[in-house]
Amino acid sequence: MMLTNSDIAELTAFRHDLHRFPEVSGAEAQTAFRVVAALGGMADQVVTGLGGHGVAAVFDSGKPGPTVLFRCELDALPIREVSENAHRSTISGVAHLCGHDGHMTILMGLARLLSRQRPARGRVVLMFQPAEEDGSGAAAVVADAGFAGLRPDWAFSLHNMPGVRLGECWLAEGPMACASVGLKIALDGKTSHAAQPQHGVSPGLALAELIPALGALGTGGDLSPDFRLVTLTHAQMGEPAFGISPAHGELWATLRTMTDPPMEALKAQAVGLAQTAAAKYGLALTTSLHDDFKACANDPQATAHIAAALDALGIPYAPGGLPMRPSEDFGAFAGLPDCKIAMVMLGAGLDHPSLHNPDYDFPDDLIAIGARIFHRVTRDLLG
Template identity: 50%
Template sequence: MRNDFPSLTNTDFAELTEWRRNLHRHPELSGEEERTAATVVAMLRETLPDRIVTKIGGYGVAAIYDSGKPGRRVLLRCELDGLPIEDIADIPYRSNVPGKGHQCGHDGHMAMIAAMARLLGRKRPEKGAVILMFQPAEENGSGARKVVEDAVFAELKPDFAFAIHNMPGIPFGQVRIVDGPVCCASSGVMLELVGRTAHASQPETGVSPMSAIARLMPEFAAMSSPIGTSTSNPDFALVTVTHADMGAPVFGVAPGEAKLFATLRSLTDNGMAALIDKVEALARTVTQENGLKLEIGYTDIFVTCHNHPDAASIVRTALDRIGVVHGPGMLPLRGSEDFGYFGRGAKMALMLLGSGETLPALHNPDFDFPDDLIPVGSQIYAAILQAVEAID
């Protein structure tokens, strides 16, 4: 990779590494990122942006660096939140918070954007403006939606939105980028089946959810596409039962209640809506046939992440200029990312940046973001800004 990033030095990246490790020690879950946001704001103030916006969509933070000249407005986004996973990595800066960690690398994503804050603080864009967005609550799918629905976001008016997510399994420093779908839409569905308990010696006097649960689990699984179906198939669907619970761990009572959780995945938002309709229709039919009441809830809702061809083309131009190997790879992913909400008002592109083929997978308890990826990601962002400025 060519060194086209002269405005930041080895000292800068050493300081950004320590800043990243401080974030790593103090992970906060979705919607709880108060300390993380304060750490971000303190860093941003040192770079003297034209405006800092706080508490956008929760604990979200945005910094605007404006050229004062007409031009496109570009948003670069990272995430604030960690995960409810114990950090077991053998590192001196392991999480200080029991049961919480940064095993998705959001600390590293923030460090990449912090590098851009330093760069933009020293040199504003030639035209237009750059918005650095530190988004809350990505892990549960609620943060991006709340940010774009926040009245303040309408004032930012980005024309383009870009984001990098690190990805183990991809060679270090390579990028995966496509036009169209990058990640599946997904939704967690929670079913509560309510009947009536009975003495275990007279189960026929109660209304048991047993038969309903026994039928729903395999029929939900049967809604999935056949094993081996590519996620690029527009009809791709996956239903994964993640939790089932019935009755109590006793021997004298026949169960009267049950809970069943499942994650639904589809390549498109329309496909997700159709899959939800199928799940609800089956659940209602089965519970009615068994004399049960049904309550349905949803959580962790993600829309599909769909790259705009214009934005993806800008990314490819930038990567070619700095000599980064790129291609479609295994995209689209079955997993989900809430960055897709930014595509509803801007031309967006999400890219996957290889963090190495031997690194533990994301969400593994021993995952740690590789610090050497900070200058790689920030150089890519800088090249993207230059590519946008070169348009017309």
């Protein structure tokens, strides 16, 4: 079974509509509304409000069998789009520059196929997940009481990947995407006149020491079990004025490891450096963690099912650039009891603008390809 030309035209229009009206993580109310409207009466059950604005569409055979979940993402990015496309974003400073509009459309294509022929056994759950970009969405869905009755035995996802030939794939079992977390360090002292800095307590020297010290905790290198990377992303001190010696300073850093266990040690070391610097210069310290992503690893059996689907469809694939340094919150589904997960990277073209670039746009040619891959996985697992 394949999508018809009419399907592709309508799905492309749906993708463009999503692209025009993007919403950032946690604010995807209208996106979820559009998803539910597009599902119409295709699914046997539609569950809303999961983990925030998440939507799950259930296609049930009515016969015993495993539950197979396919995940896509609802959220866009707080970046201004640079595009002349007719379907460019209408929301200032917000745009679908990661392709989540395309991923949603792929699942909508799969919904059309499943509506025409239910699986022979078990059930399929199409999970339109909120808040992937800040790492909170998958964990919130998994923890939601409304998700308890939908818990899968298998969970699959895909992500488009610029720099890979259009329609070809990267796939490998084992580590797929790194764990990462944002660490915010806030230092507070006392202001003074710039002519009399000795009467105040400035965070300047503490920040000057912390910047190289934090960077030295993780310098990157090859993606091995010992991989650690600390990236300084933001620094700020005082007000933009020449007459004031500042009291407040902030330093933001992203910590990244190949797997979850080393992250705890890296966080402890980074916070320890901040504590030492604050004490040395008489500053109050506040630390907080943000955008917390668990590592994502592909289960061998789940990966084999995607590989079998790609083989059957004649789609080339290779390990390519896997594992990747970027993070992906899909790994949270691996924490469910007896749930096997796998993600495949679907090529967006060798010269396609990179993810999160202001001129990025999802290639519509991938809609049918992605739906075919997921539909084949469904048929192989559920008949």
